[in-house]
Amino acid sequence: xxxxxxxxxxxxxxxxxxxxxxxxxxxxxxxxxxxxxxxxxxxxxxxxxxxxxxxxxxxxxxxxxxxxxxxxxxxxxxxxxxxxxxxxxxxxxxxxxxxxxxxxxxxxxxxxxxxxxxxxxxxxxxxxxxxxxxxxxxxxxxxxxxxxxxxxxxxxxxxxxxxxxxxxxxxxxxxxxxxxxxxxxxxxxxxxxx
Amino acid sequence: xxxxxxxxxxxxxxxxxxxxxxxxxxxxxxxxxxxxxxxxxxxxxxxxxxxxxxxxxxxxxxxxxxxxxxxxxxxxxxxxxxxxxxxxxxxxxxxxxxxxxxxxxxxxxxxxxxxxxxxxxxxxxxxxxxxxxxxxxxxxxxxxxxxxxxxxxxxxxxxxxxxxxxxxxxxxxxxxxxxxxxxxxxxxxxxxxx
DNA sequence: TGTTGTTTTGACCACTGGTCAATTAAAGCC
DNA sequence: GGCTTTAATTGACCAGTGGTCAAAACAACA
Numbered sequence: 505x506x507x508x509x510x511x512x513x514x515x516x517x518x519x520x521x522x523x524x525x526x527x528x529x530x531x532x533x534x535x536x537x538x539x540x541x542x543x544x545x546x547x548x549x550x551x552x553x554x555x556x557x558x559x560x561x562x563x564x565x566x567x568x569x570x571x572x573x574x575x576x577x578x579x580x581x582x583x584x585x586x587x588x589x590x591x592x593x594x595x596x597x598x599x600x601x602x603x604x605x606x607x608x609x610x611x612x613x614x615x616x617x618x619x620x621x622x623x624x625x626x627x628x629x630x631x632x633x634x635x636x637x638x639x640x641x642x643x644x645x646x647x648x649x650x651x652x653x654x655x656x657x658x659x660x661x662x663x664x665x666x667x668x669x670x671x672x673x674x675x676x677x678x679x680x681x682x683x684x685x686x687x688x689x690x691x692x693x694x695x696x697x698x
Numbered sequence: 699x700x701x702x703x704x705x706x707x708x709x710x711x712x713x714x715x716x717x718x719x720x721x722x723x724x725x726x727x728x729x730x731x732x733x734x735x736x737x738x739x740x741x742x743x744x745x746x747x748x749x750x751x752x753x754x755x756x757x758x759x760x761x762x763x764x765x766x767x768x769x770x771x772x773x774x775x776x777x778x779x780x781x782x783x784x785x786x787x788x789x790x791x792x793x794x795x796x797x798x799x800x801x802x803x804x805x806x807x808x809x810x811x812x813x814x815x816x817x818x819x820x821x822x823x824x825x826x827x828x829x830x831x832x833x834x835x836x837x838x839x840x841x842x843x844x845x846x847x848x849x850x851x852x853x854x855x856x857x858x859x860x861x862x863x864x865x866x867x868x869x870x871x872x873x874x875x876x877x878x879x880x881x882x883x884x885x886x887x888x889x890x891x892x
Numbered sequence: 893t894g895t896t897g898t899t900t901t902g903a904c905c906a907c908t909g910g911t912c913a914a915t916t917a918a919a920g921c922c
Numbered sequence: 923g924g925c926t927t928t929a930a931t932t933g934a935c936c937a938g939t940g941g942t943c944a945a946a947a948c949a950a951c952a
Contacts, residue, residue, distance in 0.1 A: 514898095537939060538939085549940085549941090551900050553940090553942075554898090615859065615863075616863075617862070654874075655878045658853065658860050659882075662854070665855060665859040666852050683845040683848075684852060687850075701914075701915045701930075703930080703931070732910085744912085744933070745931050752910075
């Protein structure tokens with residue numbers, strides 16, 4: 505009966521992303537549907553497919569931002585005040601904090617497998633890891649083995665992947681997080697130099 | 699037209715589990731549908747709901763076995779030959795091996811969140827972790843901090859959760875796994891006693 | 893005014909988990 | 923044997939999903 509909105513209420517990529525991001529705060533990838541997004545934007549779900557080829561593409565657009573948010577977070581710590589040892593502690597803790605306070609985003613960034621989301625997302629994740637690795641090395645006096653930095657990353661990832669089942673916000677797991685970070689840093693700081 | 703099968707081809711819980719487990723080898727929880735299971739069993743998908751209240755219940759029935767499989771695996775190592783230090787190494791490696799060679803099972807056992815699968819599964823996971831913790835302590839000369847054992851577990855979990863994105867079988871990640879296990883054991887063996 | 897291009901609609905597809913009245917086989921009983 | 927009860931199965935149905943696409947309606951420009 506009434507295809508096409510009047511100019512004043514035309515759909516934009518930004519509007520869609522905004523709404524998707526909003527719903528994404530409370531639900532995860534599988535729970536946020538194209539239809540629910542369309543509903544809140546007062547348009548048909550078909551219209552979304554004019555702006556994005558598929559759901560994964562839409563959500564990747566969101567995720568991109570989050571990678572740079574994470575990267576900025578790490579950089580902030582590095583260039584901030586304090587001793588290197590404490591900064592390292594902080595970097596680890598903030599990574600966990602990010603993961604637990606942006607669970608559905610973290611899921612898409614680091615947990616969803618190849619096929620489900622773009623391979624672009626994979627690349628972004630790799631870049632993000634490299635950033636992490638550089639950061640860790642730059643905050644450590646010794647030359648760390650690459651494999652040990654990787655292990656540290658994986659151990660952090662494990663914390664997020666595990667606690668997201670039980671906890672909704674970082675604060676609820678803060679004590680455990682500190683202990684875990686302590687554990688990782690201890691491991692790093694006592695491993696043999698390259 | 700023809701409700702109820704003749705006795706020879708009546709459905710049993712076991713048949714359903716068998717088929718589900720079979721499909722579960724190649725696909726994950728979200729990809730294996732009640733209908734695809736029913737199709738291969740030559741019955742309607744409605745019939746499955748006579749034997750299981752819902753999909754989660756069916757898959758929990760599968761997962762139960764896998765928890766005991768994992769537990770047995772760990773026990774085997776403990777009661778097997780060799781030095782404690784090597785056994786510990788082996789336990790860690792086997793945990794990873796289990797995770798990467800039974801990915802969809804592992805997902806259900808340790809990664810899917812509260813609401814999606816039964817809370818029964820949560821309990822089973824906790825029990826499994828306790829078993830793990832006991833095992834680790836029994837293979838270690840020192841009194842380990844509880845939090846450190848937990849960190850070790852989380853670090854292992856992180857490895858599985860991470861590599862499952864890139865790898866289909868343990869063998870493809872074996873070298874990396876060994877390095878990671880080395881890292882964890884180093885951390886454990888140099889932490890302060892309680 | 894007409895024509896061209898862009899955006900939106902809504903019907904449609906094939907799928908999902910789940911429900912349930914109706915039907916039929918088997919089992920128990922006389 | 924028949925007669926009744928009970929257990930299992932069907933298939934239509936529901937509400938939902940991601941995705942497609944011809945048709946319609948608006949915008950912009952000639």
